[in-house]
Amino acid sequence: MTRKTRHILPSLAALALTGCEGGQSALAPKGVDASAIAQVGWVIFIGGGLIFALVLGLTTYAMAAPPERRRWAASHGFIIAGGLIFPVVTLTALLIYGLLLTGSVGRSAEAPTLRIDVTGEQFWWRVRYQVPDGGALDAANEIHIPVGQPVELTLRTADVIHSFWVPNLAGKLDMIPGQANRFTIQAETPGTYRGQCAEYCGIQHAQMAFYVVAHPPEQFSRWLSERREPAAQPVAESVRQGQDLFMKAGCGACHTVRGTPATGNIGPDLTHIGLRHSVGAGMWPNNAGTLAAWIASSQHLKPGNKMPSFDVLSGTELRAIATYLESLK
Protein backbone atom coordinates (compact mmCIF):
# COMPACT_ATOMS: atom_id res chain seq x y z
CA MET A 1 0.00 0.00 0.00
CA THR A 2 1.49 3.33 -0.97
CA ARG A 3 1.72 6.20 1.44
CA LYS A 4 -1.00 8.04 -0.39
CA THR A 5 -3.56 5.23 -0.26
CA ARG A 6 -2.77 4.71 3.43
CA HIS A 7 -3.95 8.28 3.98
CA ILE A 8 -6.93 8.02 1.69
CA LEU A 9 -8.41 4.75 2.96
CA PRO A 10 -9.20 5.84 6.55
CA SER A 11 -10.67 9.10 5.28
CA LEU A 12 -12.82 7.19 2.79
CA ALA A 13 -14.01 4.94 5.59
CA ALA A 14 -14.78 7.99 7.71
CA LEU A 15 -16.67 9.52 4.80
CA ALA A 16 -18.75 6.36 4.40
CA LEU A 17 -19.56 6.38 8.12
CA THR A 18 -20.51 10.04 8.28
CA GLY A 19 -22.65 9.43 5.21
CA CYS A 20 -24.73 7.03 7.27
CA GLU A 21 -25.02 9.15 10.39
CA GLY A 22 -25.47 12.61 8.95
CA GLY A 23 -28.64 14.65 9.03
CA GLN A 24 -29.39 13.94 5.37
CA SER A 25 -28.90 10.39 4.14
CA ALA A 26 -31.03 7.79 2.42
CA LEU A 27 -28.78 5.16 4.09
CA ALA A 28 -30.04 6.05 7.56
CA PRO A 29 -33.82 5.60 7.15
CA LYS A 30 -35.96 7.08 9.94
CA GLY A 31 -39.29 6.97 8.15
CA VAL A 32 -41.65 4.26 6.86
CA ASP A 33 -41.06 5.02 3.17
CA ALA A 34 -37.33 5.57 3.58
CA SER A 35 -37.00 2.13 5.21
CA ALA A 36 -38.73 0.44 2.25
CA ILE A 37 -36.59 2.35 -0.24
CA ALA A 38 -33.37 1.57 1.66
CA GLN A 39 -34.29 -2.13 1.79
CA VAL A 40 -34.83 -2.29 -1.98
CA GLY A 41 -31.57 -0.41 -2.45
CA TRP A 42 -29.58 -2.87 -0.31
CA VAL A 43 -31.13 -5.92 -2.00
CA ILE A 44 -30.20 -4.56 -5.44
CA PHE A 45 -26.73 -3.46 -4.29
CA ILE A 46 -25.79 -6.73 -2.56
CA GLY A 47 -27.54 -8.97 -5.12
CA GLY A 48 -25.93 -7.07 -8.00
CA GLY A 49 -22.54 -7.38 -6.26
CA LEU A 50 -22.92 -11.16 -5.88
CA ILE A 51 -23.96 -11.63 -9.51
CA PHE A 52 -21.06 -9.43 -10.65
CA ALA A 53 -18.61 -11.55 -8.60
CA LEU A 54 -20.14 -14.75 -10.07
CA VAL A 55 -19.77 -13.46 -13.64
CA LEU A 56 -16.16 -12.42 -13.01
CA GLY A 57 -15.43 -15.86 -11.52
CA LEU A 58 -16.96 -17.67 -14.51
CA THR A 59 -15.09 -15.41 -16.96
CA THR A 60 -11.79 -16.14 -15.23
CA TYR A 61 -12.60 -19.85 -15.21
CA ALA A 62 -13.51 -19.81 -18.92
CA MET A 63 -10.18 -18.19 -19.73
CA ALA A 64 -7.84 -19.99 -17.33
CA ALA A 65 -9.18 -23.53 -16.89
CA PRO A 66 -7.81 -26.36 -19.09
CA PRO A 67 -9.88 -26.84 -22.31
CA GLU A 68 -11.43 -30.20 -21.31
CA ARG A 69 -12.61 -28.77 -17.94
CA ARG A 70 -14.20 -25.62 -19.35
CA ARG A 71 -16.01 -27.25 -22.27
CA TRP A 72 -19.35 -27.27 -20.38
CA ALA A 73 -19.30 -23.48 -20.29
CA ALA A 74 -19.68 -23.39 -24.07
CA SER A 75 -22.71 -25.72 -24.17
CA HIS A 76 -26.08 -24.44 -25.43
CA GLY A 77 -27.77 -25.54 -22.22
CA PHE A 78 -25.48 -23.39 -20.04
CA ILE A 79 -25.83 -20.35 -22.28
CA ILE A 80 -29.64 -20.59 -22.29
CA ALA A 81 -29.78 -21.17 -18.52
CA GLY A 82 -27.25 -18.51 -17.55
CA GLY A 83 -27.85 -15.96 -20.29
CA LEU A 84 -31.61 -16.15 -20.72
CA ILE A 85 -33.47 -17.95 -17.96
CA PHE A 86 -31.42 -16.58 -15.04
CA PRO A 87 -31.78 -12.88 -15.95
CA VAL A 88 -35.49 -13.25 -16.84
CA VAL A 89 -36.27 -14.99 -13.54
CA THR A 90 -34.07 -12.67 -11.44
CA LEU A 91 -35.32 -9.43 -12.99
CA THR A 92 -38.97 -10.57 -12.83
CA ALA A 93 -38.56 -11.50 -9.17
CA LEU A 94 -36.87 -8.16 -8.50
CA LEU A 95 -39.68 -6.29 -10.26
CA ILE A 96 -42.39 -8.06 -8.26
CA TYR A 97 -40.45 -7.57 -5.00
CA GLY A 98 -39.88 -3.89 -5.75
CA LEU A 99 -43.48 -3.23 -6.74
CA LEU A 100 -44.84 -5.01 -3.66
CA LEU A 101 -42.52 -3.20 -1.27
CA THR A 102 -42.69 0.27 -2.72
CA GLY A 103 -46.28 0.13 -3.97
CA SER A 104 -47.43 1.99 -0.88
CA VAL A 105 -44.63 4.58 -0.91
CA GLY A 106 -46.04 8.06 -0.58
CA ARG A 107 -49.42 6.68 0.50
CA SER A 108 -50.79 5.49 3.78
CA ALA A 109 -53.57 3.06 4.62
CA GLU A 110 -54.59 5.21 7.57
CA ALA A 111 -56.15 8.65 7.21
CA PRO A 112 -53.53 11.36 7.79
CA THR A 113 -53.61 12.98 11.22
CA LEU A 114 -52.25 16.24 9.86
CA ARG A 115 -52.22 18.03 6.52
CA ILE A 116 -49.47 20.43 5.55
CA ASP A 117 -49.24 22.51 2.37
CA VAL A 118 -45.66 22.95 1.18
CA THR A 119 -44.99 25.34 -1.67
CA GLY A 120 -41.60 25.58 -3.35
CA GLU A 121 -40.54 29.12 -4.22
CA GLN A 122 -37.23 30.33 -5.62
CA PHE A 123 -35.41 29.58 -3.28
CA TRP A 124 -37.26 28.66 -0.09
CA TRP A 125 -40.19 26.62 1.18
CA ARG A 126 -43.55 28.08 2.20
CA VAL A 127 -45.23 25.90 4.83
CA ARG A 128 -48.87 26.02 5.90
CA TYR A 129 -50.22 23.67 8.56
CA GLN A 130 -53.91 22.85 8.13
CA VAL A 131 -54.76 22.62 11.80
CA PRO A 132 -57.27 19.82 12.58
CA ASP A 133 -59.75 22.18 14.29
CA GLY A 134 -59.84 24.42 11.21
CA GLY A 135 -57.60 27.39 10.68
CA ALA A 136 -54.05 27.40 9.40
CA LEU A 137 -50.58 28.20 10.61
CA ASP A 138 -48.01 29.75 8.27
CA ALA A 139 -44.30 29.09 8.59
CA ALA A 140 -41.28 28.55 6.36
CA ASN A 141 -38.25 26.37 5.71
CA GLU A 142 -39.02 24.01 8.55
CA ILE A 143 -41.70 21.34 8.87
CA HIS A 144 -42.66 19.93 12.25
CA ILE A 145 -44.49 16.60 12.36
CA PRO A 146 -45.58 14.08 14.99
CA VAL A 147 -43.66 10.77 15.08
CA GLY A 148 -45.52 7.56 14.19
CA GLN A 149 -48.42 9.29 12.44
CA PRO A 150 -49.04 9.68 8.71
CA VAL A 151 -48.81 13.32 7.62
CA GLU A 152 -50.17 14.31 4.23
CA LEU A 153 -48.18 16.91 2.36
CA THR A 154 -49.71 18.83 -0.52
CA LEU A 155 -46.84 19.92 -2.71
CA ARG A 156 -47.15 22.93 -5.00
CA THR A 157 -44.84 25.40 -6.63
CA ALA A 158 -45.15 29.15 -7.03
CA ASP A 159 -42.79 29.32 -10.00
CA VAL A 160 -40.69 26.55 -11.58
CA ILE A 161 -40.42 22.81 -10.91
CA HIS A 162 -38.94 21.97 -7.51
CA SER A 163 -38.63 18.56 -5.89
CA PHE A 164 -39.29 17.79 -2.24
CA TRP A 165 -36.78 15.36 -0.76
CA VAL A 166 -36.03 14.38 2.84
CA PRO A 167 -33.85 11.29 2.26
CA ASN A 168 -34.09 10.04 5.86
CA LEU A 169 -37.89 10.00 5.75
CA ALA A 170 -39.12 9.34 2.23
CA GLY A 171 -38.50 9.39 -1.49
CA LYS A 172 -38.73 12.54 -3.55
CA LEU A 173 -41.73 14.05 -5.27
CA ASP A 174 -41.73 16.92 -7.74
CA MET A 175 -43.63 20.15 -7.29
CA ILE A 176 -45.18 20.86 -10.70
CA PRO A 177 -46.62 24.23 -11.77
CA GLY A 178 -50.43 24.19 -11.78
CA GLN A 179 -50.66 20.89 -9.95
CA ALA A 180 -51.05 19.74 -6.36
CA ASN A 181 -49.12 16.54 -5.63
CA ARG A 182 -50.11 14.64 -2.51
CA PHE A 183 -47.55 12.71 -0.56
CA THR A 184 -47.77 11.04 2.83
CA ILE A 185 -44.71 10.82 5.06
CA GLN A 186 -44.34 9.13 8.42
CA ALA A 187 -41.34 9.44 10.72
CA GLU A 188 -40.46 6.51 12.96
CA THR A 189 -37.87 8.20 15.17
CA PRO A 190 -37.88 11.69 16.69
CA GLY A 191 -35.15 13.87 15.27
CA THR A 192 -34.21 16.67 12.92
CA TYR A 193 -33.79 15.69 9.28
CA ARG A 194 -32.41 17.86 6.53
CA GLY A 195 -34.23 18.11 3.23
CA GLN A 196 -33.16 19.54 -0.06
CA CYS A 197 -34.68 20.67 -3.34
CA ALA A 198 -33.92 17.81 -5.72
CA GLU A 199 -34.85 19.36 -9.07
CA TYR A 200 -32.66 22.10 -10.48
CA CYS A 201 -34.73 25.26 -10.07
CA GLY A 202 -32.37 28.13 -10.72
CA ILE A 203 -29.21 29.83 -9.55
CA GLN A 204 -29.71 29.08 -5.84
CA HIS A 205 -31.06 25.54 -6.21
CA ALA A 206 -28.20 24.12 -4.12
CA GLN A 207 -29.04 26.51 -1.26
CA MET A 208 -32.71 25.59 -1.13
CA ALA A 209 -32.77 23.35 1.90
CA PHE A 210 -35.09 22.85 4.85
CA TYR A 211 -35.46 20.82 8.02
CA VAL A 212 -38.12 18.36 9.12
CA VAL A 213 -38.39 18.07 12.89
CA ALA A 214 -40.21 14.96 14.14
CA HIS A 215 -41.56 15.27 17.69
CA PRO A 216 -43.23 12.71 19.95
CA PRO A 217 -47.00 13.30 19.41
CA GLU A 218 -47.74 14.99 22.75
CA GLN A 219 -44.79 17.38 22.29
CA PHE A 220 -46.01 18.11 18.79
CA SER A 221 -49.50 19.11 20.02
CA ARG A 222 -47.88 21.49 22.50
CA TRP A 223 -45.58 22.85 19.80
CA LEU A 224 -48.52 23.47 17.46
CA SER A 225 -50.65 25.31 20.02
CA GLU A 226 -47.68 27.45 21.10
CA ARG A 227 -46.79 28.36 17.54
CA ARG A 228 -50.36 29.46 16.82
CA GLU A 229 -49.96 32.27 19.35
CA PRO A 230 -49.01 35.60 17.75
CA ALA A 231 -45.47 36.90 18.26
CA ALA A 232 -44.72 38.06 21.80
CA GLN A 233 -44.56 41.84 22.14
CA PRO A 234 -41.03 42.97 22.95
CA VAL A 235 -40.33 43.89 26.57
CA ALA A 236 -36.71 45.06 26.45
CA GLU A 237 -36.16 48.58 25.12
CA SER A 238 -33.51 47.46 22.60
CA VAL A 239 -35.84 44.82 21.16
CA ARG A 240 -38.69 47.34 20.95
CA GLN A 241 -36.41 49.67 18.98
CA GLY A 242 -35.65 46.76 16.68
CA GLN A 243 -39.35 46.18 16.13
CA ASP A 244 -39.90 49.87 15.29
CA LEU A 245 -37.02 49.81 12.82
CA PHE A 246 -38.33 46.56 11.27
CA MET A 247 -41.64 48.31 10.57
CA LYS A 248 -40.02 51.58 9.42
CA ALA A 249 -37.60 49.82 7.05
CA GLY A 250 -40.63 48.34 5.30
CA CYS A 251 -39.86 44.69 6.09
CA GLY A 252 -43.58 44.15 6.66
CA ALA A 253 -44.31 44.70 2.96
CA CYS A 254 -42.92 41.23 2.28
CA HIS A 255 -42.92 39.52 5.66
CA THR A 256 -45.59 38.70 8.21
CA VAL A 257 -45.05 38.83 11.95
CA ARG A 258 -48.44 37.87 13.37
CA GLY A 259 -49.69 40.30 16.00
CA THR A 260 -47.92 43.27 14.37
CA PRO A 261 -48.69 45.53 11.38
CA ALA A 262 -46.28 43.40 9.27
CA THR A 263 -48.56 41.34 7.02
CA GLY A 264 -46.58 40.88 3.78
CA ASN A 265 -46.93 37.64 1.91
CA ILE A 266 -44.04 37.67 -0.58
CA GLY A 267 -41.31 36.33 1.70
CA PRO A 268 -41.27 33.83 4.57
CA ASP A 269 -43.48 34.31 7.63
CA LEU A 270 -41.23 35.53 10.46
CA THR A 271 -43.61 35.15 13.42
CA HIS A 272 -41.41 32.59 15.16
CA ILE A 273 -38.18 32.94 13.21
CA GLY A 274 -36.13 32.95 16.43
CA LEU A 275 -36.95 29.25 16.83
CA ARG A 276 -35.86 28.12 13.38
CA HIS A 277 -32.73 26.07 12.80
CA SER A 278 -31.37 28.12 9.96
CA VAL A 279 -31.24 31.45 8.17
CA GLY A 280 -31.63 31.61 4.39
CA ALA A 281 -33.35 28.20 3.88
CA GLY A 282 -30.68 25.98 5.40
CA MET A 283 -27.66 28.20 4.67
CA TRP A 284 -26.57 29.48 8.08
CA PRO A 285 -27.10 28.67 11.74
CA ASN A 286 -29.73 30.98 13.22
CA ASN A 287 -28.57 33.77 15.54
CA ALA A 288 -28.53 37.56 15.65
CA GLY A 289 -25.20 37.57 13.80
CA THR A 290 -26.29 35.51 10.81
CA LEU A 291 -29.66 37.30 10.74
CA ALA A 292 -27.80 40.63 10.54
CA ALA A 293 -25.55 39.22 7.81
CA TRP A 294 -28.60 38.10 5.86
CA ILE A 295 -30.40 41.45 6.19
CA ALA A 296 -27.33 43.47 5.17
CA SER A 297 -26.04 41.25 2.37
CA SER A 298 -28.66 38.73 1.28
CA GLN A 299 -27.81 39.34 -2.39
CA HIS A 300 -24.17 38.56 -1.66
CA LEU A 301 -24.89 35.45 0.42
CA LYS A 302 -27.58 34.09 -1.91
CA PRO A 303 -27.55 36.01 -5.21
CA GLY A 304 -30.82 35.79 -7.07
CA ASN A 305 -33.12 35.42 -4.08
CA LYS A 306 -35.94 37.97 -3.99
CA MET A 307 -34.80 39.88 -0.89
CA PRO A 308 -32.69 42.99 -1.50
CA SER A 309 -29.59 43.60 0.62
CA PHE A 310 -30.50 46.24 3.22
CA ASP A 311 -27.06 47.82 3.21
CA VAL A 312 -28.43 51.27 4.06
CA LEU A 313 -28.89 50.50 7.75
CA SER A 314 -26.38 51.74 10.33
CA GLY A 315 -24.61 49.26 12.59
CA THR A 316 -26.92 49.91 15.51
CA GLU A 317 -30.05 49.73 13.33
CA LEU A 318 -28.96 46.47 11.77
CA ARG A 319 -28.15 44.99 15.16
CA ALA A 320 -31.49 46.14 16.59
CA ILE A 321 -33.51 44.50 13.80
CA ALA A 322 -31.48 41.28 14.04
CA THR A 323 -31.93 41.21 17.82
CA TYR A 324 -35.67 41.75 17.39
CA LEU A 325 -35.94 38.86 14.92
CA GLU A 326 -33.87 36.60 17.16
CA SER A 327 -36.29 37.39 20.00
CA LEU A 328 -39.31 36.13 18.01
CA LYS A 329 -39.63 32.75 19.69
Added chain:
Amino acid sequence: MRVGCGACHAIPGIQGADGIVGPSLDTFARRSLIGGVVANRPGQLVRWVREAPALAPDTGMPAMPITENEARDIAAYLYTLR
Protein backbone atom coordinates in the same frame (compact mmCIF):
# COMPACT_ATOMS: atom_id res chain seq x y z
CA MET B 1 -18.35 27.81 11.34
CA ARG B 2 -21.03 26.49 13.68
CA VAL B 3 -21.90 30.02 14.79
CA GLY B 4 -21.82 31.35 11.24
CA CYS B 5 -19.13 34.06 11.59
CA GLY B 6 -18.42 33.54 7.88
CA ALA B 7 -21.79 35.06 6.94
CA CYS B 8 -20.27 38.48 7.70
CA HIS B 9 -16.51 37.87 7.64
CA ALA B 10 -14.29 36.55 4.90
CA ILE B 11 -11.25 34.37 5.58
CA PRO B 12 -9.41 33.57 2.35
CA GLY B 13 -9.21 29.82 1.80
CA ILE B 14 -11.98 28.94 4.23
CA GLN B 15 -15.08 27.68 2.45
CA GLY B 16 -18.24 29.40 3.63
CA ALA B 17 -16.36 32.37 5.09
CA ASP B 18 -16.87 34.96 2.39
CA GLY B 19 -19.12 37.55 4.02
CA ILE B 20 -18.93 41.23 3.14
CA VAL B 21 -20.83 42.84 6.02
CA GLY B 22 -17.84 42.98 8.37
CA PRO B 23 -14.11 43.19 7.69
CA SER B 24 -12.08 40.30 6.28
CA LEU B 25 -10.23 38.43 9.03
CA ASP B 26 -7.18 37.77 6.87
CA THR B 27 -4.00 38.63 8.84
CA PHE B 28 -6.14 39.35 11.88
CA ALA B 29 -3.32 38.40 14.27
CA ARG B 30 -1.29 41.34 13.00
CA ARG B 31 -4.10 43.88 13.22
CA SER B 32 -3.63 46.77 15.68
CA LEU B 33 -7.23 47.51 16.54
CA ILE B 34 -10.30 45.32 16.87
CA GLY B 35 -13.18 46.88 14.96
CA GLY B 36 -11.08 50.06 14.78
CA VAL B 37 -11.96 50.67 18.41
CA VAL B 38 -10.01 48.69 21.02
CA ALA B 39 -6.43 47.39 21.09
CA ASN B 40 -6.03 43.90 19.63
CA ARG B 41 -5.22 42.05 22.88
CA PRO B 42 -6.47 38.55 23.77
CA GLY B 43 -8.69 39.68 26.65
CA GLN B 44 -10.34 42.34 24.51
CA LEU B 45 -10.79 39.91 21.61
CA VAL B 46 -12.48 37.28 23.79
CA ARG B 47 -14.86 39.98 24.97
CA TRP B 48 -15.36 41.37 21.47
CA VAL B 49 -16.39 38.09 19.79
CA ARG B 50 -18.98 37.53 22.54
CA GLU B 51 -20.32 41.01 23.12
CA ALA B 52 -18.97 43.50 20.62
CA PRO B 53 -21.64 46.13 21.38
CA ALA B 54 -20.27 46.46 24.96
CA LEU B 55 -16.95 47.68 23.52
CA ALA B 56 -18.31 49.62 20.53
CA PRO B 57 -21.91 50.79 20.97
CA ASP B 58 -22.26 51.72 17.28
CA THR B 59 -20.99 48.44 15.84
CA GLY B 60 -23.21 46.35 13.63
CA MET B 61 -21.80 43.15 15.15
CA PRO B 62 -24.33 41.69 17.58
CA ALA B 63 -23.58 39.88 20.82
CA MET B 64 -23.07 36.24 19.83
CA PRO B 65 -24.63 33.19 21.53
CA ILE B 66 -21.36 31.56 22.63
CA THR B 67 -19.81 30.68 25.99
CA GLU B 68 -16.68 32.28 27.44
CA ASN B 69 -14.70 29.14 26.57
CA GLU B 70 -15.98 29.11 22.99
CA ALA B 71 -15.03 32.79 22.71
CA ARG B 72 -11.49 31.90 23.87
CA ASP B 73 -11.30 29.15 21.25
CA ILE B 74 -12.43 31.52 18.51
CA ALA B 75 -9.93 34.16 19.67
CA ALA B 76 -7.14 31.56 19.68
CA TYR B 77 -8.08 30.62 16.13
CA LEU B 78 -8.15 34.25 14.99
CA TYR B 79 -4.60 34.69 16.31
CA THR B 80 -3.44 31.95 13.92
CA LEU B 81 -4.46 34.17 10.96
CA ARG B 82 -1.12 35.91 10.47
